[in-house]
Amino acid sequence: MSKAEQIYIDNYKAGLSVEKIVAKYGCPPGYIKKIRNLVREAGVLRSRGAKRTTTFEDGRKCSKCGEVFPITAQYFYRDKHEVEGYKNKCKKCCGTM
Numbered sequence: 001m002s003k004a005e006q007i008y009i010d011n012y013k014a015g016l017s018v019e020k021i022v023a024k025y026g027c028p029p030g031y032i033k034k035i036r037n038l039v040r041e042a043g044v045l046r047s048r049g050a051k052r053t054t055t056f057e058d059g060r061k062c063s064k065c066g067e068v069f070p071i072t073a074q075y076f077y078r079d080k081h082e083v084e085g086y087k088n089k090c091k092k093c094c095g096t097m
């Protein structure tokens with residue numbers, strides 16, 4: 001593990017979100033995924049508690065209707081607070097499709 005990677009993990013352990021770490025160190029946007037993998041490998045990834053969403057290899061199960069859709073803007077609205085960057089309800093259940 002590189003020194004930079006250790007710093008990211010330490011920051012995460014200190015309570016910073018992955019997004020905040022990326023912003024703090026001015027990392028490229030792709031680092032969100034990278035750091036998330038890093039903390040997962042280090043075994044320190046925090047669970048999101050009640051906001052659990054079933055995620056599949058190539059799709060996401062809508063938390064309301066239970067249907068599985070590809071995780072794309074065609075089926076889900078963007079939500080940067082969510083893990084994959086999309087809401088956990090499909091567009092149809094958000095009332096517009």
Ligand SMILES: [Zn+2]
Nearest residue numbers: 062065090093
């Ligand atoms: Zn739905």
